[in-house]
Amino acid sequence: MTRNSVLLALRENPLAGGVSTEQVRRIGKELDNRGLEPRWAVSAEEAGAILRTEAGLSAAVIAWDLPGGTDGEGGGADVLRQIQRRWKRLPVFLLMNDDSDQDLERLPLWVSEAVIGYVWPLEDTATFIAGRIVTAAQAYHQDILPPFFRALRRFDDAHEYSWHTPAHSGGVAFLKSATGRAFFEYFGERLFRSDLSISVGALGSLFEHNGPIGDAERNAARVFGADRTYFVLHGNSTADRMVGHYSVTADEIALVDRNCHKSVLHGLVISGARPVYLVPTRNGYGLAGPLPPHAIAPGAVAARVAENPLAAGAVAPEAQYAVVTNSTYDGLCYDTVAAARAFAPSTPRLHFDEAWFAYARFHPLYAGRYGMAVGPDTLPGPERPTVFSTQSTHKLLAALSQGAMVHVRSSPRAPVEHERFNEAYMMHGTTSPLYPAIASLDVAAAMMDGPQGEWLIDEAVTEAIRFRQAVVRTGRRVAEAGDRPEWFFGVWQPDTVTDPATGTPVAFADAPAALLRSEPSCWQLEPGAAWHGFEGLTEGYCMLDPIKVTLTCPGVSASGETSSWGIPARVLTAYLADRGIVVEKTDSYTTLILFSMGITKGKWGTLMDALMDFKSLYDADAPLEEVLPGLVEQYPLRYGGGTLRGLCQDMHEHLASGELIASLDAAFQQLPEPVEPPQRCYQRLIRGGTERLRLAEAAGRVAAAMVTVTPPGIPVLMPGESTGTPDGPLLRYLGALEAFDREFPGFHSEAHGVSVDPESGDYLIECVRRSPA
Numbered sequence: 033m034t035r036n037s038v039l040l041a042l043r044e045n046p047l048a049g050g051v052s053t054e055q056v057r058r059i060g061k062e063l064d065n066r067g068l069e070p071r072w073a074v075s076a077e078e079a080g081a082i083l084r085t086e087a088g089l090s091a092a093v094i095a096w097d098l099p100g101g102t103d104g105e106g107g108g109a110d111v112l113r114q115i116q117r118r119w120k121r122l123p124v125f126l127l128m129n130d131d132s133d134q135d136l137e138r139l140p141l142w143v144s145e146a147v148i149g150y151v152w153p154l155e156d157t158a159t160f161i162a163g164r165i166v167t168a169a170q171a172y173h174q175d176i177l178p179p180f181f182r183a184l185r186r187f188d189d190a191h192e193y194s195w196h197t198p199a200h201s202g203g204v205a206f207l208k209s210a211t212g213r214a215f216f217e218y219f220g221e222r223l224f225r226s227d228l229s230i231s232v233g234a235l236g237s238l239f240e241h242n243g244p245i246g247d248a249e250r251n252a253a254r255v256f257g258a259d260r261t262y263f264v265l266h267g268n269s270t271a272d273r274m275v276g277h278y279s280v281t282a283d284e285i286a287l288v289d290r291n292c293h294k295s296v297l298h299g300l301v302i303s304g305a306r307p308v309y310l311v312p313t314r315n316g317y318g319l320a321g322p323l324p325p326h327a328i329a330p331g332a333v334a335a336r337v338a339e340n341p342l343a344a345g346a347v348a349p350e351a352q353y354a355v356v357t358n359s360t361y362d363g364l365c366y367d368t369v370a371a372a373r374a375f376a377p378s379t380p381r382l383h384f385d386e387a388w389f390a391y392a393r394f395h396p397l398y399a400g401r402y403g404m405a406v407g408p409d410t411l412p413g414p415e416r417p418t419v420f421s422t423q424s425t426h427k428l429l430a431a432l433s434q435g436a437m438v439h440v441r442s443s444p445r446a447p448v449e450h451e452r453f454n455e456a457y458m459m460h461g462t463t464s465p466l467y468p469a470i471a472s473l474d475v476a477a478a479m480m481d482g483p484q485g486e487w488l489i490d491e492a493v494t495e496a497i498r499f500r501q502a503v504v505r506t507g508r509r510v511a512e513a514g515d516r517p518e519w520f521f522g523v524w525q526p527d528t529v530t531d532p533a534t535g536t537p538v539a540f541a542d543a544p545a546a547l548l549r550s551e552p553s554c555w556q557l558e559p560g561a562a563w564h565g566f567e568g569l570t571e572g573y574c575m576l577d578p579i580k581v582t583l584t585c586p587g588v589s590a591s592g593e594t595s596s597w598g599i600p601a602r603v604l605t606a607y608l609a610d611r612g613i614v615v616e617k618t619d620s621y622t623t624l625i626l627f628s629m630g631i632t633k634g635k636w637g638t639l640m641d642a643l644m645d646f647k648s649l650y651d652a653d654a655p656l657e658e659v660l661p662g663l664v665e666q667y668p669l670r671y672g673g674g675t676l677r678g679l680c681q682d683m684h685e686h687l688a689s690g691e692l693i694a695s696l697d698a699a700f701q702q703l704p705e706p707v708e709p710p711q712r713c714y715q716r717l718i719r720g721g722t723e724r725l726r727l728a729e730a731a732g733r734v735a736a737a738m739v740t741v742t743p744p745g746i747p748v749l750m751p752g753e754s755t756g757t758p759d760g761p762l763l764r765y766l767g768a769l770e771a772f773d774r775e776f777p778g779f780h781s782e783a784h785g786v787s788v789d790p791e792s793g794d795y796l797i798e799c800v801r802r803s804p805a
């Protein structure tokens with residue numbers, strides 16, 4: 033275990049002479065004896081470096097006359113301000129100079145709010161002063177614990193005997209077998225001690241939302257800006273099903289973003305709702321954009337409902353519920369207030385699936401772009417819909433896998449009565465929750481509370497911006513060097529940004545990081561801008577999230593013009609994977625990487641290096657044996673003797689040839705015909721079963737499973753929809769993908785819901801069996 037530490041920032045080297053300094057050195061020694069590691073600094077800059085890297089800081093002692101600092105107030109003031117930016121409650125003592133005429137009345141007023149006490153080294157004994165610091169540090173460590181985690185620790189420390197489930201009883205049962213013992217020892221006693229049953233009344237109940245669990249949910253609601261927050265232990269998938277199951281019932285209409293997760297569809301199966309899909313825009317890279325403003329305007333929504341044959345059989349013509357993915361996988365987030373205003377005439381309940389976006393509230397860059405930003409403050413008036421936000425807390429905040437939350441902001445128009453929502457909640461919950469998982473949700477919320485939340489997210493944003501600028505600058509240096517082919521990888525982002533203070537555009541790579549970190553307009557998708565390639569957007573409607581970085585490869589532009597040569601991203605990511613770098617997602621000419629709180633400079637430096645190496649290999653037209661040895665070994669006949677450039681060019685020509693792109697376009701412009709509501713389709717599947725059909729046999733059938741292909745990573749076929757005619761858009765598109773996979777073994781398309789016949793390479797899709805005539 034690492035030790036907690038205390039920052040001691042003083043005017044001179046602690047080893048220097050002087051009675052006062054010597055006394056501070058003794059205080060440090062005393063702290064060390066009592067288990068706190070002293071970290072010395074003799075300037076504001078050194079103190080700053082410790083503050084940036086030391087999360088285990090328990091207290092700080094700062095000399096007011098510390099050298100350094102940037103703002104003219106002096107080093108001590110500078111460090112106090114740095115502390116305030118990250119820590120809300122860290123105990124800070126101001127170290128006063130015994131030799132000078134410093135006195136409290138000459139300190140600025142704000143200082144007394146920033147510190148909890150003053151230390152005149154010579155006025156008390158070192159032991160006494162260290163004792164005060166240690167006491168404050170201990171109180172701080174109690175104080176930072178959120179409600180449930182605090183209660184759980186207290187309970188575990190009490191070591192009671194229990195007579196209830198789980199039967200392993202604090203892990204003892206595992207110790208009775210060699211296999212069990214291996215398990216116990218691997219995870220350690222603490223996991224088993226804290227794995228308690230809900231019979232432990234003192235910790236509260238997840239279903240009744242009371243006791244410390246209820247306190248933890250209320251604390252999370254405060255932190256995330258919700259009226260009410262529910263902890264969910266089976267992933268955001270369950271959160272999505274809960275909200276869907278609560279919001280809409282059998283044969284009512286649900287408005288569903290076509291770019292939705294499977295779990296949303298499962299919610300529709302369970303509720304029996306009739307989905308009417310809304311279609312996102314796409315750009316030349318094939319990336320899915322947001323639902324454009326014109327697609328969510330009341331008239332357009334009404335028209336889509338009117339043309340949907342299933343909606344005709346609904347119990348009422350108005351939708352009860354709409355669900356939108358925010359942000360998209362590629363990091364596109366909405367002006368949620370504008371989206372809610374647009375949806376208001378069409379639905380009383382609006383659900384933002386924010387699986388990848390739980391951090392949005394904690395950085396000013398995302399102001400107004402997350403579900404919980406929609407409330408009476410931002411959207412006054414009776415039309416405001418009730419808003420749900422579901423988040424995979426574990427995906428981009430720090431929680432154990434499966435940890436998720438539902439946040440609710442209820443409107444008078446469709447009030448969410450807790451008792452009723454809780455019925456849906458309990459139906460999808462377990463009566464035996466894992467307490468360490470609950471604690472991780474409690475901790476995830478506490479970590480975001482106060483200034484440190486912004487600090488943590490800002491770090492991820494800052495690293496992402498550094499990487500984004502580094503890629504562009506490297507491209508520029510390559511071009512300027514003139515000694516090698518000019519191309520380099522790009523980043524999907526604006527080429528220039530404008531500081532609203534000056535109104536002058538600057539190149540993205542040259543923009544001050546401070547501007548990019550704080551100015552949302554730098555990241556907005558301006559209507560009509562070439563870099564993003566989406567049509568029909570309005571000012572400020574959609575923003576690119578800096579931490580979701582899409583690398584672009586040569587070959588195609590955002591508006592879809594193809595060039596004579598290209599590097600399909602799948603070749604790049606195969607190379608990266610060989611070097612131990614695994615990306616989040618790969619499309620035709622783009623690949624996505626995420627900058628989460630866990631990213632470090634070492635990690636992205638390695639990626640930059642790999643990109644440079646790939647360029648050198650490409651420019652030298654290296655043999656595939658050298659670049660992708662595993663691939664050549666697996667498919668010697670196909671790739672043996674080939675070169676990197678040759679493979680890229682072959683694949684580029686195949687991708688750029690009309691069929692794949694044209695059929696992809698068609699498949700997204702004309703959604704398949706809905707034949708059965710998802711629930712009915714599911715009933716038929718259970719009674720009649722399904723069969724896997726080759727594309728050649730699949731025409732005119734009802735799909736039983738969701739088919740999602742990348743790009744654009746959104747479903748092309750939903751259960752209950754018709755596969756269409758043999759030369760219809762869907763089967764033509766799947767056929768084109770199948771042909772690609774045959775041509776380029778080892779680079780098969782990412783297609784979920786499609787299985788591949790290992791012998792023939794044929795695509796198979798799951799269709800509902802025809803009922804016997």
Ligand SMILES: *Cc1c(COP(=O)(O)O)cnc(C)c1O
Binds near residue numbers: 267
């Ligand atoms: C991952 C994801 C989910 C499901 O979340 P889990 O926590 O994995 O269950 C739901 N919606 C979207 C958009 C997702 O990306």
